[in-house]
Amino acid sequence: MTDVKLTGITKRFFGVPVLKGVDLELHEGEVHALVGENGAGKSTLMKVLAGVHRPDEGKVEVDGTEVHFGSPRDAQAAGVSIVHQEFNLLGDRTVAENVFLGREPTRRGQVDRRKMEADTAELLEGIGVKNISPRTAVRRLPVALQQVVEIVKVLSTDARVIAMDEPTAALAGHEVELLYSLIGRLRERGIAVLYVSHRMREVFDLSQRITVLKDGALVITANTADLTSDQLVRHMVGRPLDALFPDRANKADLGDVRLAVRGGGNERLSGIDFEVRAGEIVGLAGLQGAGRSAVARAVCGIDPFTTGTVEIDGGPARLRSPRDSVRRGIAHVTEDRKGEGLALRQSVKDNALLVRRSAFGRKLGRLDLPALLKSVTVVARNEDQEVRFLSGGNQQKVVLAKWLAVEPKVLVVDEPTRGIDVGAKRAVYDLLRELAGRGVAILMISSELPELIGMSDRVLVMHEGRLAGELPAGPTEEAVMSLATGHELAGTA
Secondary structure, three states: OOOEEEEEEEEOOOOOOEEEEEEEEEOOOOOOEEEEOOOOOOOHHHHHHOOOOOOOEEEEEEEOOOEEOHHHHHHHHEEEEEEOOOOOOOOOOOOHHHHHOOOOEEEEEEEEHHHHHHHHHHHHHHHHOOOOOOOOEEHHHHHHHHHHHHHHHHOOOOEEEEEOOOOOOOOOOHHHHHHHHHHHHHHHOEEEEEEEOHHHHHHHOOOEEEEEEOOOOOEEEEHHHOHHHHHHHHHHHHHHHHOOOOOOOHHHOOOOEEEEEEEEEEOOOEEEEEEEOOOEEEEEEOOOOOOOHHHHHHHHHOOOOEEEEEOOOOOOOOOHHHHHHHHOEEEOOOHHHHHHHOOOOOOOHHHHHHHHHHHHHHOOOOHHHHHHHHHHOOOHHHHOOOHHHHOOHHHHHHHHHHHHHHOOOEEEOOOOOOOOOOHHHHHHHHHHHHHHHHHEEEEEEOOOOOHHHHHOOOEEEEEEOOEEEEEEEOHHHHHHHHHOOOOOOOOOO
């Protein structure tokens, strides 16, 4: 049965069309992925579905009956709810209090806490979650379990259709597995899930059908099994997957070794040996927990190597703190852009100058900030705009600008395109390759194998805290995974 059908949905803001006659159907027990570049109209379509916006043209039907949602409460009453990327939870209140916020059961004029907690426990048990107490304060939960609370809050309204906006944007790799399991439980209960994500692997892993939007218009709706990654990217941006990546460096153009680790080790790592030359992008692959980010944190002085040595431009470098590494020319683009990479309520200017001011003061002389921001193609109203109001792609460019302001010799980038759309990814790829062309040595970590393979001049593979092997440019995903899982293919090392 079709639970929800949107037909010819058109929406304009100040006379400008942002949705142009879009059709979408959501079926019982189905995960339907909605993809497209930033500005394609995904969020607006979700908000029409959830009653936040009313369409200017077109209609919404639930079980064959046309409905008119005047508010999110109307949509919830019809069984349609949305889980936003930014959680809407009160940290100092309990799980149960958040789940039934504004809808608390009462008895004799008082909130019936016993029933509220029992109902919350029943909802949690219904989706197979047993490690959350209804009495726990939400702020004490990790991000993945806070997301569970958001989903349970939606289920408490008897939702039959749940729209999820970039649900893994704030999750670590091992936390994504919990979301996968949770979505499977929702499907088993017959709930339809509209899944919005920039992550190709999740789209293909979870969905049964995919709808692509571009510039507010419907491009295609197809069965997931009938599409390849290359075809999907072509529908989204008008060019194939291979065209997203700039040309690799010519070996003859590479310079001397800029970064070398000899026998590096600490509590997480052992026997780490590798080199990165000036002008080279070296990929660092591996499964979640294999030690990729631990290598980045060690090189950047956050969790330093306790054994072995690090060399910069052929000379020993004692890196016992992030300040040490910055002053030796090492920059670190963290995987947690919002939590560690940016001061969200500060301006573009203040963020771009953050490291330069704290590590060097006036020692580096004057900086042409407008030229720097232009070089990384940051799109903002002006330098004083708060970075929280920028798109994910532009926030990532501000992070890069922050580090380029200190003129690094080595750039360590951890998940450089997490949470940004395909078009913005190409801009980041071009920037990284341009930096390499200027002689910067780049160590790049990514969970997306097509990205890692497409960008790297060589690929190092981690397994259980050690380097399992090295692969030349353009390896197959099978070769990378063979080393990552400890089952090396003959002839790939």
